[in-house]
Amino acid sequence: MSALDVARIRNDFPILTQKIRGKPLIYLDNAASSQKPVSVIDAISNNYRFDYANIHRGVHTLSQRSTDGFEGAREKIRAFLNAESVKEIIFVRGATEGINLIAQSYGRSTLGQDDEIIITTMEHHANIVPWQMLCEQTGARLRVVPMTERGELILDDYAALFNSKTRLVSVAHMSNALGTINPIAEMIKTAHSHNVPVVLDGAQAAPHMVTDVRALDCDFYVFSGHKLYGPAGIGVLYGKQALLESMPPYQGGGDMIRKVSFQGTEYNDLPYKFEAGTPAIADVIGLGAAIDYLTGIGLDNIAAYEDELLRYATEQVNQISGLRVIGEAAHKGAILSFVLEGVHPHDIGTLLDSVGIAIRAGHHCAMPVMDFYQVPATARASFAMYNTEQEIDALVSALKELIKVFR
Amino acid sequence: MFDDLRDLYQEVIFDHNRNPRNFRVIENASRAVEGFNPLCGDRLTLYLNIVGGIIEDASFQGSGCAISTASVSLMTEIIKGKTENEAEALFSQFHKMTTTEGEVDLEAVGKLAVLAGVKEYPARVKCATLAWHTLDTALKNEGQASISTE
Numbered sequence: 001m002s003a004l005d006v007a008r009i010r011n012d013f014p015i016l017t018q019k020i021r022g023k024p025l026i027y028l029d030n031a032a033s034s035q036k037p038v039s040v041i042d043a044i045s046n047n048y049r050f051d052y053a054n055i056h057r058g059v060h061t062l063s064q065r066s067t068d069g070f071e072g073a074r075e076k077i078r079a080f081l082n083a084e085s086v087k088e089i090i091f092v093r094g095a096t097e098g099i100n101l102i103a104q105s106y107g108r109s110t111l112g113q114d115d116e117i118i119i120t121t122m123e124h125h126a127n128i129v130p131w132q133m134l135c136e137q138t139g140a141r142l143r144v145v146p147m148t149e150r151g152e153l154i155l156d157d158y159a160a161l162f163n164s165k166t167r168l169v170s171v172a173h174m175s176n177a178l179g180t181i182n183p184i185a186e187m188i189k190t191a192h193s194h195n196v197p198v199v200l201d202g203a204q205a206a207p208h209m210v211t212d213v214r215a216l217d218c219d220f221y222v223f224s225g226h227k228l229y230g231p232a233g234i235g236v237l238y239g240k241q242a243l244l245e246s247m248p249p250y251q252g253g254g255d256m257i258r259k260v261s262f263q264g265t266e267y268n269d270l271p272y273k274f275e276a277g278t279p280a281i282a283d284v285i286g287l288g289a290a291i292d293y294l295t296g297i298g299l300d301n302i303a304a305y306e307d308e309l310l311r312y313a314t315e316q317v318n319q320i321s322g323l324r325v326i327g328e329a330a331h332k333g334a335i336l337s338f339v340l341e342g343v344h345p346h347d348i349g350t351l352l353d354s355v356g357i358a359i360r361a362g363h364h365c366a367m368p369v370m371d372f373y374q375v376p377a378t379a380r381a382s383f384a385m386y387n388t389e390q391e392i393d394a395l396v397s398a399l400k401e402l403i404k405v406f407r
Numbered sequence: 408m409f410d411d412l413r414d415l416y417q418e419v420i421f422d423h424n425r426n427p428r429n430f431r432v433i434e435n436a437s438r439a440v441e442g443f444n445p446l447c448g449d450r451l452t453l454y455l456n457i458v459g460g461i462i463e464d465a466s467f468q469g470s471g472c473a474i475s476t477a478s479v480s481l482m483t484e485i486i487k488g489k490t491e492n493e494a495e496a497l498f499s500q501f502h503k504m505t506t507t508e509g510e511v512d513l514e515a516v517g518k519l520a521v522l523a524g525v526k527e528y529p530a531r532v533k534c535a536t537l538a539w540h541t542l543d544t545a546l547k548n549e550g551q552a553s554i555s556t557e
Contacts, residue, residue, distance in 0.1 A: 021411060343473075344470075344471065344472035344473060344476075345447070345472075346447045346449075346472035346474075346531070346534065347416075347472045347473045347474070350412070350415070350528065350530075350531060351409050351412060351416075354409055354411045354412045355408060355409070361447065362446060362447050362448065363445075363447075363448050370448060375448075376447075376448030376449065376450060376470055376471070377447055377448040398408065401408040401409065402408075402409065405409055405416070405421075406421065406424075406473070
């Protein structure tokens with residue numbers, strides 16, 4: 001197939017060698033969370049084994065080692081996103097916390113009654129609910145960009161949503177339920193022509209394509225470590241320095257202050273102003289190792305390989321009668337959402353698990369997308385760089401078999 | 408290929424999934440309760456006609472997986488003609504059968520025994536119990552209500 005040495009990559013992921021219910025594991029739930037290479041697992045355990053101590057405040061050797069590992073990871077992430085400065089890289093628990101931080105800090109300090117926030121029909125709940133909460137707090141309103149049956153945003157309608165009350169746009173770089181990769185460069189240009197800043201939810205996109213926040217000129221970008229072959233519970237918020245400086249802190253506590261007295265508190269500089277409390281030190285170091293792993297293979301190579309997998313899988317499943325692919329955007333990442341006539345997605349999930357195939361069945365935290373297609377749920381196979389055409393063949397033949405059982 | 412799953416997906420379940428019993432609306436039902444499992448999107452409306460403490464008619468509408476469809480279909484069959492108290496007792500037997508290792512009165516649950524297999528599949532227990540939680544809500548509330556399991 002491509003330049004990727006998939007056999008070698010698979011060897012880096014210890015979890016993939018096991019059997020599930022007696023069958024080799026075929027892990028196709030990568031959009032929910034991806035598996036971890038041994039370098040990430042080692043980075044975390046080595047920190048705890050040899051280098052662990054609290055960061056930033058200690059004068060002793062272990063504290064210095066952990067601080068170096070922690071801040072070294074921040075620099076890796078800066079380079080990964082091509083951000084201008086490490087001051088723009090804030091560690092959070094995940095994309096969800098990143099969006100909540102933007103809503104509660106930037107949103108709450110700048111939005112008022114009748115102001116408008118633009119999101120889209122295909123957002124994950126994490127990019128809907130924080131804005132709804134902000135709307136309740138401020139009296140602002142949500143406006144929603146519609147999409148076509150294929151799962152592509154209607155850009156004319158998007159442009160028409162802007163008015164003098166529009167304050168913020170927040171959109172998924174790539175949809176977790178449909179796989180659609182949105183035309184974000186164009187959307188950002190439109191928003192900026194109205195002087196409206198843009199938040200990109202990069203939870204799905206970051207593991208699958210090169211992200212250059214300066215080339216995109218996005219104002220905020222969030223992603224999660226666990227979808228990027230890194231640890232769960234750690235993620236990143238990128239924000240343009242001027243915006244982050246203008247924003248009030250999200251949480252108060254240690255590390256985010258310069259001086260505290262009962263008369264008042266002076267906040268620390270970026271990025272620490274937004275990092276109250278002892279962070280997930282080993283997990284940040286693990287995320288740094290995941291970024292090293294990804295950049296070592298090359299995101300362009302990964303994207304090209306996953307694109308081949310998606311194309312192959314789409315061709316194969318389209319030959320199954322009664323199967324309908326949900327999400328057929330021209331520009332799509334390696335996510336295959338589908339429904340099967342007469343077989344509920346939950347049953348598909350259980351039957352596939354019995355032969356070792358892990359997929360996701362449900363609403364994928366995108367209930368408005370399910371409503372749009374008038375389905376209660378979909379089955380979703382999502383691919384990563386360690387998946388193979390043989391695994392897709394196994395999926396397709398299992399699907400054909402389970403149809404026979406059900407009809 | 409799927410032989411391992413025969414305990415979970417018995418033929419009776421496929422039968423009720425293909426041809427659900429009492430799949431209709433009862434006009435002017437004395438109870439109409441909506442049950443929803445937000446995790447998987449299973450959604451059903453249970454209709455009951457209760458006259459003098461006896462469930463004279465039971466039906467449902469909605470969509471769900473094979474386990475939840477078979478469960479509600481079987482339930483509407485078995486509760487018809489039973490008193491409210493008998494139906495509640497059946498609910499507690501069913502709950503026990505699907506969630507614990509304890510002994511269950513197999514005679515009392517009758518045909519419902521085909522759903523005992525879900526106990527081995529914790530992620531699917533809610534599919535089988537949604538119908539019964541909906542029934543429980545219906546018996547405890549006059550008129551219309553809705554419940555959500557999570």
